[in-house]
Amino acid sequence: xxxxxxxxxxxxxxxxxxxxxxxxxxxxxxxxxxxxxxxxxxxxxxxxxxxxxxxxxxxxxxxxxxxxxxxxxxxxxxxxxxxxxxxxxxxxxxxxxxxxxxxxxxxxxxxxxxxxxxxxxxxxxxxxxxxxxxxxxxxxxxxxxxxxxxxxxxxxxxxxxxxxxxxxxxxxxxxxxxxxxxxxxxxx
Amino acid sequence: xxxxxxxxxxxxxxxxxxxxxxxxxxxxxxxxxxxxxxxxxxxxxxxxxxxxxxxxxxxxxxxxxxxxxxxxxxxxxxxxxxxxxxxxxxxxxxxxxxxxxxxxxxxxxxxxxxxxxxxxxxxxxxxxxxxxxxxxxxxxxxxxxxxxxxxxxxxxxxxxxxxxxxxxxxxxxxxxxxxxxxxxxxxxxxxxxxxxxxxxxxxxxxxxxxxxxxxxxxxxxxxxxxxxxxxxxxxxxxxxxxxxxxxxxxxxxxxxxxxxxxxxxxxxxxxxxxxxxxxxxxxxxxxxxxxxxxxxxxxxxxx
Numbered sequence: 001x002x003x004x005x006x007x008x009x010x011x012x013x014x015x016x017x018x019x020x021x022x023x024x025x026x027x028x029x030x031x032x033x034x035x036x037x038x039x040x041x042x043x044x045x046x047x048x049x050x051x052x053x054x055x056x057x058x059x060x061x062x063x064x065x066x067x068x069x070x071x072x073x074x075x076x077x078x079x080x081x082x083x084x085x086x087x088x089x090x091x092x093x094x095x096x097x098x099x100x101x102x103x104x105x106x107x108x109x110x111x112x113x114x115x116x117x118x119x120x121x122x123x124x125x126x127x128x129x130x131x132x133x134x135x136x137x138x139x140x141x142x143x144x145x146x147x148x149x150x151x152x153x154x155x156x157x158x159x160x161x162x163x164x165x166x167x168x169x170x171x172x173x174x175x176x177x178x179x180x181x182x183x184x185x186x187x188x
Numbered sequence: 189x190x191x192x193x194x195x196x197x198x199x200x201x202x203x204x205x206x207x208x209x210x211x212x213x214x215x216x217x218x219x220x221x222x223x224x225x226x227x228x229x230x231x232x233x234x235x236x237x238x239x240x241x242x243x244x245x246x247x248x249x250x251x252x253x254x255x256x257x258x259x260x261x262x263x264x265x266x267x268x269x270x271x272x273x274x275x276x277x278x279x280x281x282x283x284x285x286x287x288x289x290x291x292x293x294x295x296x297x298x299x300x301x302x303x304x305x306x307x308x309x310x311x312x313x314x315x316x317x318x319x320x321x322x323x324x325x326x327x328x329x330x331x332x333x334x335x336x337x338x339x340x341x342x343x344x345x346x347x348x349x350x351x352x353x354x355x356x357x358x359x360x361x362x363x364x365x366x367x368x369x370x371x372x373x374x375x376x377x378x379x380x381x382x383x384x385x386x387x388x389x390x391x392x393x394x395x396x397x398x399x400x401x402x403x404x405x406x407x408x409x410x411x412x413x414x415x416x417x418x419x420x421x422x423x424x425x426x427x428x429x430x431x432x433x434x435x436x437x438x439x440x441x442x443x444x445x446x447x448x449x450x451x452x453x454x455x456x457x458x459x460x461x462x463x464x465x466x467x468x469x470x471x472x473x474x475x476x477x478x479x480x481x482x483x484x485x486x487x488x489x490x491x
Contacts, residue, residue: 005278027281030373031409031419031470032393033365034238035279053366 002060007037012044014063015052019044019116044114045121066115072105082111093120103158104129104176125176130185131155133170136162149181201481201489204318208480209271209473211317212291215310221267221293226256228273232452234394235437240277241447242286248447249275252470253292254394255455258423261294261466262458269293271473283415283475285486291476294468300395300406300422303467304383307410307420308335311381318480326413326479330379337380343387343404350375359388377411384409394430395421410471412479418471425466427459 002013009025024040037054054060070082070091079092080102091113095102097120104125105111114122136152149161154172162172162181169188172181189197213223231247233239234255241248250256252274260268274290295303315322315333322334347355350372358364376382385408389397392405406422424430434452442448477489 027279027284028369029238029279029281029284030365030368031416031472032236032238032391033368036366036369038369053370055366 002062004035004037004054004056004058004060007039007054007060012063012065013041014061018046019063019065019121020050023049044116064117066118068113068115070111070113071108072111073107075105080105082113085110091120093123098123100179101125101176103154103156104174104179127176128173128182129176130171130173131158133162133166133168133172136166136168138167195491198488201477201483204481205477205489207318208314208477211314212310213271214317215313216267216269216293218313219267219306219310221269221295222265224257224260224265224268224270225272226250226253226260226270230256232450232455234452234455235434235441235449236393237437237440242275242277243447248449251276252290254468254470255452257292257294257468258463259454259458261296261423262461262463266296266464267294282485283478285474285490288486289473289490291471291473292468294423294466296464296466298467299465300385300408300420300467303420303469304338304340304385304408305335307418307469308338308381315480324479324482326482327484329413331377331412331479332380339380339382340385340408341376341382342385346372346376346384355388359390364388364391373411373416374414377413377415382411384411392424392433393419393421394424394433396424396426410469415475415479416472417475417479418469420467420469423463423466423468425459425463427456430459431456 007022007025009022011022013020013022020041021044022039022041026038027035028038029035035056038051039054040049040051042049068091069085071085073081073083075081079094080098082091082093083089084091101123106129109126112124113120131154133152134155137150148164150164152160152162152166154160160174160181166172166184167188171185173183173185174180175182216223228250229244229247230250233241233248233251239251241251253270253272257268257270270292272290273287275287277286279286295306312322312333312335315324322332324331324333344355347358351358351367352371353363353367358367376384386398386404387407389403389405392407395405395407398404398406408420409416410418438449474486474490478484478486481489483489
């Protein structure tokens with residue numbers, strides 16, 4: 001259990017069987033009154049926000065959260081399988097949970113998971129991955145502008161906006177946090 | 189940022205802090221107040237439910253200079269003021285620091301309304317001296333410091349205006365402070381000074397109850413831009429009632445595992461000898477500096 005004085009921005013707590021992270025925190029206290037801990041928080045599964053004010057005597061549940069370092073192994077057709085970096089135990093994760101991230105999985109890349117009651121609720125991939133462009137309109141030679149973009153596809157079918165000077169066969173860096181083009185690594 | 193660069197960056201705020209302190213000192217002297225210093229290390233703090241002290245040496249770091257200043261009132265000092273450090277354990281936040289500077293002043297022969305008038309005049313004069321204008325910009329909001337614009341708002345009216353719950357229900361449900369912080373305080377001192385006045389008798393602290401309406405205490409708090417700056421009373425001079433309130437607060441403190449205090453002998457000797465009818469205000473000086481320097485964090489305006 002946490003006590004109210006443990007509350008701070010970034011702390012993860014449990015309310016009614018769900019994990020929440022505190023996104024804003026303010027200590028309030030009328031001079032002659034009781035201390036109050038005002039929190040704005042976000043549900044770590046649904047992303048829904050809410051405000052809650054705690055009193056000094058309040059006790060707050062700790063969520064059953066576990067951090068886990070893994071590396072990506074393979075896709076078994078339904079699920080994506082990750083191996084625990086220490087125990088090599090397998091963690092099976094659905095495509096639905098991974099969303100866009102399925103395009104960014106590279107065999108043996110380190111992936112960090114946050115688990116709530118043993119179930120993954122957050123995944124952190126390497127910030128940048130490299131992919132080869134397989135489809136795009138031919139590049140305009142000499143056009144080095146990076147603010148004008150055109151559609152492209154990479155080798156696993158992921159669609160991305162790239163600058164005009166990118167050609168088929170170029171290797172580009174993708175930012176896995178935004179899913180967007182970051183820079184060109186090498187030319188075809 | 190490293191400590192030294194952080195201090196260098198505070199220079200403009202600290203310079204204004206010094207100017208403001210000087211302007212306020214001049215204001216108090218103009219009205220015949222004597223600047224005094226009472227001890228920071230005290231044997232017996234006031235028994236208060238929600239203020240915890242830091243034990244030190246043979247006693248406690250003072251959470252307020254109130255009890256000592258009242259001894260001076262009883263000794264015949266009619267107008268006194270003091271700037272000094274105070275400490276309150278565990279109070280840490282954007283507007284709180286465990287160590288802070290209190291500006292506290294008392295005037296014999298005053299009641300809380302008269303003290304509001306004096307407070308307005310001194311603050312207005314300080315605004316002109318430090319800022320060159322009666323209007324200050326705080327976090328994008330114009331605050332008018334002219335005494336004529338100051339608002340006197342009773343706690344009952346504030347609840348009627350801003351609270352989703354009636355005052356009596358809030359007290360019965362022990363939600364007074366919560367509603368104050370969440371619903372009421374953010375509305376106060378918007379564009380001018382608000383004196384939130386006439387607290388329920390159960391929230392009297394060291395204030396006397398109103399002769400006209402014993403359900404309320406003659407107490408006000410000053411708000412500017414939603415920030416609580418000070419707390420003032422028509423001082424309770426009745427020794428018996430004061431002993432009773434301290435006993436109740438001491439029982440609360442004991443039940444909640446708070447520091448145990450010895451009897452405040454010198455303070456009760458002052459009440460016994462006779463505290464004149466008087467009124468005093470305790471103002472968080474750092475917060476006033478926040479307003480004057482347009483700072484949203486107390487750390488920006490002190491060492």
